[in-house]
Amino acid sequence: MDILPQISSLSGELLSWYDRHHRDLPWRISPPMAARGIRPDPYHIWLSEVMLQQTTVPAVKAYFAKFLKRWPTVRDLATAPTDDVMAAWAGLGYYARARNLKKCAEAVAAEHGGQFPETEDGLRALPGIGDYTAAAVAAIAFNRQVAVMDGNVERVISRLYAIATPLPAAKPLMKQKVALLTPADRPGDFAQAMMDLGATICTPKRPACSLCPFNNACEALRLHDPEHFPVKAAKKERPVRQGAAFVAVNGDGEIYLRRRIASGLLGGMTEVPTTGWTARIDGETSATAAPFPADWQVAGTVTHVFTHFELRLSIYRAQVASKIASNDGWWEPVTNLEAQALPTVMKKAIAQAIPRAFSKASTYISGHNS
DNA sequence: CAGGCGTGGCC
């Protein structure tokens, strides 16, 4: 008995499921549209894929619309000021993505005539495009028969074959399985179908196996334990760091801001002056670490959770009579803060000191001060 | 390869 018919049957079942249950997304050409000959815009696919790296669909939608309206083509993005791109990305997180997004747009404009490369290897060579994004753009935008594997696909495949090897060691085997399933016809839809399946049916908790097109073949379901897969290495605990942030306002209603260095945590983003963020030390962080002398008043505490540590920031506020001479920052009208490249942790710090600084103040104020 | 790198929503 030949095994190929069964494999093609699985991908056929999935595509049939996708035709009926695909999600409608702003960057996606749905099967009915594709049937009318509409092709995806590679710029839209690339932009959405970068935004979706480690980020949820609901969080991405507004940013995707904003970027497309402001920079309709990759050439527009290539010529945009980097500061504008960083400010537009503010709040979405993982800011290296924004820096690389700009670099990638410049490379496409300058080295590829404004057209994205159509091959996985060509895409993979661009800044911010790794194995997943290269395969996703090649498959979805250019209909290339390549294996696309993200976190969703890993979950689906690990369950379908009950792969007990922990991630990330199991990735090569899992990618091999994906490659065997990927059809020559509609590889882009197949990739999107696998991700939709993982996002809506084969979910991390309480998967809806009764609705799954693979439920007749799924080894993890046969073992009555789909949630057991994928197996992952144990996570490390998150350390606590602490520091202080200083919010100074002058008589003209301006706040003192600085630019962070281009690399590392929140690289290239805007901040209020802060101390270093060090391992927690018992005792109060004092105002003696302020960027310049002023009547610094305690304004409370802000807690912010990053991926690899938790930050507790003591907030200090000062009203200053005149603009302190400074060589590393600038004074910005408080009324213009929404246009700045302020990451969420900095908006929290500013909102703690100046509750009316942002229109969505409650978004940034926890209510637990000290 | 393992660690650095954000944020908001969910149960």
Place this chain on the structure above:
DNA sequence: TGGCCAAGCCT
């Protein structure tokens, strides 16, 4: 309510 998670990339 706090731990967990979400379409990864880079070094």
